[in-house]
Amino acid sequence: MPEAHQRAFDRLGDRVLLEVPLQPGIRSTLVHTEYRLDPVAVFGRDAPLVVEIGSGSGDALVEGARRRPDWDFVAFEVWRPGIGHSMAKMGAEALPNVRIVEADAAVALGTALSPGSVQEVWTYFPDPWPKTKHRKRRIVDADLADTVLGLLAPGGTWRLATDWDDYAGAMRTVLDAHDGFTLVSTDRAPLRPVTRFERKGVATGRRITDLAYAPR
Numbered sequence: 442m443p444e445a446h447q448r449a450f451d452r453l454g455d456r457v458l459l460e461v462p463l464q465p466g467i468r469s470t471l472v473h474t475e476y477r478l479d480p481v482a483v484f485g486r487d488a489p490l491v492v493e494i495g496s497g498s499g500d501a502l503v504e505g506a507r508r509r510p511d512w513d514f515v516a517f518e519v520w521r522p523g524i525g526h527s528m529a530k531m532g533a534e535a536l537p538n539v540r541i542v543e544a545d546a547a548v549a550l551g552t553a554l555s556p557g558s559v560q561e562v563w564t565y566f567p568d569p570w571p572k573t574k575h576r577k578r579r580i581v582d583a584d585l586a587d588t589v590l591g592l593l594a595p596g597g598t599w600r601l602a603t604d605w606d607d608y609a610g611a612m613r614t615v616l617d618a619h620d621g622f623t624l625v626s627t628d629r630a631p632l633r634p635v636t637r638f639e640r641k642g643v644a645t646g647r648r649i650t651d652l653a654y655a656p657r
């Protein structure tokens with residue numbers, strides 16, 4: 442990771458990274474199934490909670506947390522350089538309403554958070570896995586949909602964005618067919634900034650799709 446990001450990681454790691462027990466295994470990124478994340482204990486208050494799946498370099502996370510200091514944000518990201526970059530964006534003091542978990546989001550969401558405890562789940566520009574033979578690696582699928590549905594509070598929202606048309610189509614196929622979700626918007630998500638992935642997608646002529654689903 443670039444030196445400035447490493448410095449931010451070293452300086453802010455204690456404040457921003459949540460220490461979570463992992464399942465055994467060399468280089469495991471799987472949160473231990475016994476672990477429970479208690480947002481009230483972590484943030485010292487009871488506020489609407491946003492969970493980001495794959496926060497990358499932290500553009501949406503940091504911008505969102507700055508614009509909504511009255512909300513709390515927990516991001517799951519497995520790519521440490523992205524975590525360092527996110528911390529570098531926070532400035533010297535970090536952001537009191539942000540924590541990052543260095544672990545697999547799909548697994549952690551299944552066990553670490555309480556049902557009905559999340560106001561918004563964000564999945565922006567998930568890895569597209571464009572080759573047909575790799576599509577089964579895509580993180581948005583029916584299993585993740587079941588997990589997210591269980592986490593969302595009444596009135597909560599799952600916000601997704603992608604610059605790959607066929608991934609957008611696959612998201613719609615899975616979520617439109619899901620008994621528990623209804624599509625509520627295809628407008629740009631209110632707090633979603635323009636990120637590197639969006640710029641790259643647009644520059645190569647791809648269309649950006651935003652989707653927002655709510656529990657029925």
Ligand SMILES: C[S@@+](CC[C@H](N)C(=O)[O-])C[C@H]1O[C@@H](n2cnc3c(N)ncnc32)[C@H](O)[C@@H]1O
Pocket residue numbers: 494495496497498499500501517518519520523544545546547564565566567568569580636637638
């Ligand atoms: C294409 S990037 C997009 C990052 C960010 N959401 C954005 O819009 O700029 C996808 C990110 O998801 C992360 N990721 C992929 N699978 C993940 C998983 N199972 N758990 C947590 N993060 C994951 C990758 O490491 C990568 O940083």
